[in-house]
Amino acid sequence: MLGPRRAKPVSRPSPPASRVLSPVQRAIYASGDFTINAALNALAFVFTAYFLIHVAELRPALAGLVPLIGRAVDAFTDPLMGRISDRTRWQWGRRRPYFLIGAVPFGLCFALLWVPVPFTHELLRFAYYAFVYCLLTTAMTVLSIPYLALQPEMALSYDDRTSLNTYRSAGAMLGVFAAVSVRPLAESFGGGPTGFQFAGFVLGCLFALPWFFVYRVSFERPEWREQEVSTTPFFRGLVEVLAHPNFRRLLALFLFSRMAIDVISTLLILYFTHWLLRSEDFERGMVIFLVAVVSALPVWLWVARRTEKTQLFAYGAVLWSAVQCVLFFVQPDWSRWTLFLLMAVAGAGYAAVDVMPWSMLGDVIDEDELRTGQRREGVYNGVFTFVRKLAGAVGVSLVLGVLDLLGFQANEPTSDTVRNSIRLLAAFAPLAFLAAAVISAGRYPITRAAHAQIVAELWRRRARSATRATSSTQSNS
Template identity: 30%
Template sequence: MIATRESISMTKRLPLRIRIGYGFGDLPGNLFFTMMGFYLLNYLTDTVLLGPALAGTAIMVGRIWDAITDPAVGYLSDHTYTRFGRRRPYMLVGAVTLGFSMAALFWPPPGDSVGSIFWYIVIVYCVVNTAYTLHNIPYGAWSPEITQDYHERTTLNAFRNLFAVTGTLVGAGLILPLISAMGGGVRGWQGMGAVVGLFMLVTGLIPVLLVPEKKHVRGAHHPPQLLTMLKDYLGAMRNRPYLLILIPWSLNIAGINIIQASLIYYFTYIYRSPDAFVIALGGMLLVCMLSIPFWVAVSRRIGKKYSYITGMGFFAAMILLFFIGAPHMDVRFAYIVMALAGIGFGTQYVMPFAIVADVTDVDFAASGVRREGVFFGMFTFWSKIGQAIGIWLVGLMLELVGFVQPEIAGVAPLQSEQTITGIRWLVGPVPVLFFLGGIVILWFYPISKARFDAVMREIQELD
C-alpha cells in the first residue's frame, strides 16, 4: 500500500523506516550506473563486436539523450500535483520501464549488420536512460523535502549512499559471475539482463511504497510552462554556489567513468585475469561503503566541502600510485591500492548530494520558489555529459592505440605494446587531470555550516 500521510520534513531526527525506505531508491540507480560504467563498453566491443569508437559513440548518444531529458523531468516533477505527491508517480513509471528495458538492452537483434546492431543499441539505451531519469531525478529532488535539518540531511544521504554502494557492489561483484552462471557468451549476457532488470524494478518501487510524500508544497499547483522552465534553468546556472559544486561534480564523474570503462580492459589485457578484476573492484567498493560513516563524521568536523576535497584528492593519489607501481608488481598490488582508493572514493557518494540540498535552500531563501527538481535535474544533466565524454574518450583512445577486438566473443586476443600503454594511461594520468580540476574549483565553494544556519532562519521567517 502506498504511503499517503504528510511528510515529516521538519522533524529533527527521521525514523529508521524513512531512512531505509528512501535509501533503497538509490540501489537500482547505482546498479545501473555500475553496469553501464564498468561493463557496457566492454560488452559492445568484446561480445557484440562493435568497434571501440562506434561502441563509445553509441553510449555517448544515449548519455547525451539522458542528459537532455533530466532537466525536463526535474521541472515537470516540481510542477506536478497529485494525491500521491510530486515525485512518486514519476518514480513508479521509471522503475517499471527500467526493469523491462534493461532486459531488452542485452538482447540485440540477430545478424551481422553493424548498422542495425548500432541503432538497436542506441535506441534501447535511450529508453533505458529515460527510465533511469524518470526514477532518479524525482528521487534526488525529494531529499530536501524529507528533512530540512543540516546534519540529518547528511545522515539521510549517508543511508541513501549506503544503498548506492550496495548497488554498486552488486553490479561490480556479481555481474560477471551471473553471466557465467547463465552460460557465458551472448546467452549469459541475456540471462543476466533479465535477472538484473527484475531486481531494479522491485527495488525501485520500495521508496514509492514506504516513504510518505507531502501532499502540497509551495508552487506545486502552477502548471508547467516552457518559458518558465527555461528561466528556472537559466537562474540555476547563474547561482554561483551551485556552479561551484556542479562543475567539480561533472569533472569527477568524467574521470570516474574513464576509470570505470577502462579497468575491465586493464585486467583482461594486461593482467590477463578478468576474475581478478571482480576481486579488486569488489574490494575497492566494499571499503568505499565502509568509509561512508567515516566521511559523515569528518564532514561534521571540517565541513562538507573540505571532506569532498580531501576524499577525491586521496582517490586521485591512489590512481597515480597504481599507474606508477602496477607495471612492476603482480595483481596483489592492484588489490591493495584499489582498496585504499575506496577510502577516498566514499566521499563521492555522500558529499555532492548533501551539498546540492543546501544550495536549494539558499536559492529558496533568495527567490521564494522551491526548485529542487531544477537543481537536481541540472546536476544530473551535467554529470551525464561528463559520463558521455568519459566513455567516448575511452572508446576513441582504444581505437587510436590500435585495440584488437576478439575474433570470437569473449576470447581476449593479445594486444600491442602501444595498446597496453594506452590502457595504462586511461587508468592513471588521464582521469587524474579531471579530478585535480574539480578540486581546484570546489575550493571556492562558499556555503559553510554557519551560512546554512542563517539561510534556514530566513526560510523560517518566510514560512
C-alpha cells in the same frame, strides 16, 4: 454600544514538521540508489567497455558513441522531468507517483539492453543498442529525478542531508556490487551472448522491484506541496538555475569528480585485462574496493559533523589521487594483495568524493529559494543528473575513441602501444579530473554557518507570509 471587535490572537506558524525517516526507512529509500547506480555502473563497467566490444563486436569508437547518444536525449529529458515533477499536483504527491510509473519500464529496458541481436551488419547492431539505451535512460530519468528532488524535502537540516546521502551512497555501492556481478552471473548461465541475456533479465527484475518499497517509505511535506507553482517558462527557468553562481561552482566540482569516477570505471576492466593480464582479478578487486567504500562511509559521516563538506570532499579526493599516481607504476608481476590494498585505499577516498556533492545540492536549493522565492528541486536535480550522465558519456567516449585510434580491437592480440596507453589513461586521466574538482571545491562558499543563516531567514520569511495570510483571512471574516 458595542466596542470594536477584538481580533483573535494570531498564532505564529510552527516550524516545519520534524518528521524524519528511521534508519530502516532510510535503508529502504537507499534501495532506489541501488537500482539506478547498479544500472549506470553496469553500463560503464561492463556494457560499454566489454559487452559492446567483446560480445556485440562493435568497434570501440561505435561503442563509445552509444552512451553519448543517450546523453544527448538526457540533455532534454532530465531538466524537463524536473520541471514536470515540480509542477505536478496530484493528490498522491509531486514526486512519489513517478516511482510506480517508471519501475517496470526501467527493468524491462535494462533486460532488452543485453539481448543478442541477429544483425550481421555492425551499424544495425549499433542502432539497436543505441535506441534501447535511450529508452533505458529515459525510464531512469522518470525515476531518478523525482527521487533526488524529494531528498531536501525529507531531510531539512545541513547534517540530516549528509546522513541521508550517506545511506544513499551505501545503497549506491551495493548497486556497484550488482554491476560487477554481471559477468559472473552471465557465466553462471552458460556465458556468451545467451548468458548475458539471462543475466540482464534477472537484474532487470531485481532493479524494478525496490521502487514499490521506496514509494511506501518516502513522504512529502504538505506545506511544500501547497507552494505556488512557478509560472516561469521552462527554458527561462533553466537559464535562471544555471545563472545561480554557487550552483555553477557546485556543478564544476560535480562534473570533474564524475568524469574521474566514470573514466576509471570504464578503463579499470581494460586495465586488469590488457595491462595486468589478470581479467579474473577485476571482480575480486572491485569487491574489495566496494567493501572499503561502505566501511569508510560511517567514518566520513563522523568527520562531516565536525568539518565543512568541501573540506571532506578534498580529503577524499587527495586520498584517491595518491592511488591513481601509484597505478601507473604497477606491473603485471606485482603481488595480487598489493593491488587489492591500493583498491581499498582508493575506495575510502572515493566514498567522500561520491557522497558530498549530493549533500551540498540541497543547500544550494535552499539558497535559490531565498533568492527567488521558489522551490525548484526538480529542475536542479534534473540538471545535476544530466551532468552526472554527461560526464560519464563524454569521458567514456573520449578514452574509447583514443583506444580505437591506437588500433585496439577485441579478441585480437593487444600491442604494447595499446597496453601502455591503457595504463597511462587509467592512472592519469582520473587524476587530472580530481585535481580540477578539488580546485572547484575551494571556490564553493556555502559553509555550515552560511547555511544556518539561509535556513533561519527562510523560516522568518515563511512565518511572515503565514502571519499575513492569517490576518487577511481574519479581516475577510
